[in-house]
Amino acid sequence: MYLNENEKKLISQEIKNLEKKSSVELVAVITKNSSIYKFEKILVSLAITTIVSIIALFFDINTIIFFQLQIVVFTLIYSLFYNFEDLILYFIPKKYKHQKASYKANKEFENLGIKNTKTKQGIMFFVSIDERYVEIITDKHIREKIDNKYWEDIINKFIKDVKNNELSKGYLKAINSCSKTLINKFPIEKNDINELSNEVREI
Known part of the structure; x- marks a missing residue:
C-alpha cells in the first residue's frame, strides 16, 4: 500500500469536489513499478x-x-x-524506464475504461513510484481544448513530490492546479453521471 487510508480519502474527496463542478472523469492510479525487468x-x-x-x-x-x-x-x-x-x-537508463512506465500508463488508461466514457472527458493521473514517473493522459475532448503542454508544469512539480516521498501531497497539488481550468472548460453538464470510481487505484 503506497498511501494510507486517510491520504486516499483526501485524494478521493478532491476528485469528488472537482467532479461536482466539472463533467470530467478523473482517475488516480498508482503503481510501485511499471515492469519486473x-x-x-x-x-x-x-x-x-x-x-x-x-x-x-x-x-x-x-x-x-x-x-x-x-x-x-x-x-x-x-x-x-x-x-x-x-x-x-x-x-537502466532513465529514458528506457520512462518508456516502460508510459507504456503501462497507456495500457491502464485502456484497461480501466477511461477512454470509454460517454463524454470522452476522461483523465488519468498515473504515478509509477520506482521509476519516479508521472503521466497525465487525457481523452479526446479534453485534448481538443487543453494542449498537452499545459500539463507539463503540473507533471514536473508532481515528480518532485514523488521523489521526496510526498505522493499524497503531489496528487492533491496536481488536482488543485488543474481544477479551475477543467471546471471552466468542462462545466458540469445536466444529468451528469459519475461513470468512473473516485477511489485511488493502486495496482
Missing part, C-alpha cells in the same frame, strides 16, 4: 559477468576455474537483482 536483469547480469571475465583473462587461471568464475558471478549478480528488485533500476 526480467529480461533486463538477465542482460545486466551477463554484461557484468562479461566484464569480470575480461578482467580474469589477465590472470593466470585455468579454463575450469574461468568457467566456474563466470557461473558464480552471473548467479550472484542475478540473485541480487532477484532479491532486491529495485537494484536493477540503477543500471
Whole structure:
C-alpha cells in the first residue's frame, strides 16, 4: 500500500469536489513499478559477468576455474537483482524506464475504461513510484481544448513530490492546479453521471 487510508480519502474527496463542478472523469492510479525487468536483469547480469571475465583473462587461471568464475558471478549478480528488485533500476537508463512506465500508463488508461466514457472527458493521473514517473493522459475532448503542454508544469512539480516521498501531497497539488481550468472548460453538464470510481487505484 503506497498511501494510507486517510491520504486516499483526501485524494478521493478532491476528485469528488472537482467532479461536482466539472463533467470530467478523473482517475488516480498508482503503481510501485511499471515492469519486473526480467529480461533486463538477465542482460545486466551477463554484461557484468562479461566484464569480470575480461578482467580474469589477465590472470593466470585455468579454463575450469574461468568457467566456474563466470557461473558464480552471473548467479550472484542475478540473485541480487532477484532479491532486491529495485537494484536493477540503477543500471537502466532513465529514458528506457520512462518508456516502460508510459507504456503501462497507456495500457491502464485502456484497461480501466477511461477512454470509454460517454463524454470522452476522461483523465488519468498515473504515478509509477520506482521509476519516479508521472503521466497525465487525457481523452479526446479534453485534448481538443487543453494542449498537452499545459500539463507539463503540473507533471514536473508532481515528480518532485514523488521523489521526496510526498505522493499524497503531489496528487492533491496536481488536482488543485488543474481544477479551475477543467471546471471552466468542462462545466458540469445536466444529468451528469459519475461513470468512473473516485477511489485511488493502486495496482
